[in-house]
Amino acid sequence: MEAALYLHVPFCRQKCPYCDFYSVPTKPEEKIYLKAVLREAEIWKSAISGDLSFVTFYAGGGTPSLLSPSFYEKLFEGLGRLFDFRPEELTLEANPEGLNRGILTAYRKVGFNRLSLGLQSLSEKGLRALGRRHTLEKAFRAISDARESGFENLSVDLIFGWPGETLEDLQRELEGILRISPEHLSYYELTPEKGTPLFEELAAGRTRLPEEDTVVSMYLTIHESLSAAGYHHYEISNYARPGHTCRHNLFYWKALPYLGLGPGAASFLENKRYRTPPNLTLYYRALSEDKFPAILEETLSPEEAFREAIILGLRLLEGVSALELYRRFGFDLFQIFSQELEKLLKTGLIIKEGDRLRLSLRGVILSNQVKLYFL
Ligand code: SF4
Known part of the structure; x- marks a missing residue:
């Protein structure tokens, strides 16, 4: 059975104030993490009935570009020994800081053929409002380095509706994006998540998001500009040039099977939903004791699976x-x-x-x- 394989990389240089993805602001210990992830993959292998053929691989995070190309090379070798692992689409999420042509070429060489760059904003004002570490200059350099390293399938992640953003800011950003001309874009509305510093700032009235009707106008402006430029708006927050939809994410939206490795990862196999607790210490401990780190959250009845397939499928504009x-x-x-x-x-x-x-x-x-x- 065809499936998608996700690796959660729970490391970041520092936490961004709006982010509630699981990651720890620490330098990764690659050897330890590699051993744990491969042990987890072995445990899954013995627990899964039937054979899975992984046709996509996605390293998400956190900041997957904090792990070296040789980490991924060894990971792919290990996965190839355990599974039918011959993915046609291999995505690496990366932040502009820390990238250069040498490392991007090495990522390309170990097999990544799709780069998802966390730009988040194409203005210094936006980067500051979002508390991002990189500068605009660094973002543009990362894009040209990616192109020169052979990444022909480039996706960029952007956020709209950040504190202080105006419709004019967004229009300028869209002009910049069209100049970069990525094959794929994910454009998310900023959603303040409970427990994040941004949420606290908003609750205390120290900062404000744009008004709701401005945010709706922003969404429509993005839709119109990108559609007019030849992008296909194929999912609520995603746009692609023809032939460049994210095959990996289609597994999620079409309620097809996927396996997630790493703390904080989710899996969906045979109508069962699993989640590995977002805690690196517990993850290492479970694996050192040869225990299954994932928790079975729920088994969907056929009708629940049907409802879920509708809800997820309607995210796709088709x-x-x-x-x-x-x-x-x-x-x-x-x-x-x-x-x-x-x-x-x-x-x-x-x-x-x-x-x-x-x-x-x-x-x-x-x-x-x-x-x-x-x-
Ligand atoms: S780099 Fe990405 S994953 Fe890490 S804290 Fe920032 S938004 Fe979250």
Whole structure:
């Protein structure tokens, strides 16, 4: 069975004030982490029934570019001994600081063919507001180094709606992005997560996010500018040039199997959802005692799996096919959700085309509300 493989790299140089991903601001001990991850992979191998063929690999984080190319070389060798590991798409998330042509060439050589750069903003004002370490100059240098090192599939991560951002700031940023011309973009709205310094600052009234209608205008401006420039808006927050959708992330959005290694990683296999606790110390301890570090969070019933496939599938702008859902789960979308769909179609949040249902642009903006109809 085809599956996606994710590695969580839980190390960062420092914590960004808005981030609630699991990472520790420490220098990675590569040997120890490699040994632990490969031990975890062995334990999974003995626990999984059936063979998985990994067709994508994604190193996310944290900051995966804090680990050396030789870490990944050894990891890939180890994974190749355990699994059918011949991924066609190998993504490395990287932050501009610490990158140079030499190291990027080495990452390319060990097999990475897709680079996801955490730019977050293309203005000094935005980088400051987000508390990022790199400068704009460093970001541009990382992009040209990536190109010269042979990365032909470049994705950039950006955030909109940061404190102090105006529509004009965003328009200038979009002009800069079009000059860089990445193959793929992830453009996320800044969401203050509880427990982060940004959340505290907002709660104390020391900083403010743009008004909600400005944020909606920003979302629409991004959609219009990137669509006009030939990008396909294929997921709520993701855009791609033709042929450059993120194959790895499609496994998540299509509710297909994926295995996650490392503390904080999630896995979805045979309708079971697992999560490895986000704690490096506990992770090392469990593996040194040969214990399974992941926790089985829930086993989805066929109907729960069907609902989840709809909710995730509607994140994709192509939407879901009732026929495919029926073949996969044995439930009739139009019958089970007839009342909900009547309301959603009447309010124009959803569009029906043949056997497909997809979000309208208004539905995309209000996707959190649409989701509630299928829970
Ligand atoms: S570099 Fe990325 S993962 Fe690390 S703290 Fe900043 S936003 Fe979070």
